[in-house]
Amino acid sequence: MRPALLLCLLLPVAACVSESNAGGGAQAASATAQAAREAGAPQPAHAVYDCGPRGELTIDNFRSSVRLVDPEGDDVELPAAPVTQRSRYGQTPYALVLDGNEALYMKSGREPVNCRR
Secondary structure, eight states: OHHHHHHHHHHHHHHOOOGGGHHHHHHHHHHHHHHHHHHHSOOOSEEEEEOGGGOEEEEEEOSSEEEEEOTTOOEEEEEBSSTTOSSEEEETTEEEEEETTEEEEEETTSOOEEEEO
16 A cells, blocks of 8 residues: 555656757656555565665565564674564664665664665
8 A cells, every 4th residue: 555655646747848958858757656666566585775974774675574684793683573574674782674675673672763875
């Protein structure tokens, strides 16, 4: 449902391009289409996310669970939470939210980490 909502919000924005900027309009529509594809695309089975100065987050996605190596080197397996989810995973003290090309990784007692692939 979230990708459909994102698409509904992005498409009207792409249509609001002035005619004097026709070349830019095509680029804006292309960027909007790309964002919609990324939001609805399934997560890859293996991905490495760049967490900036904190390091990298490596994720192996098995759909109903993920195995990850966090920027501190911890190797963790997390189940989908709730079980029907395919973007939220967690088990005390860890949580992971996947959204398009972004991952938000949380570990109790630490500052959340935003990462991009």
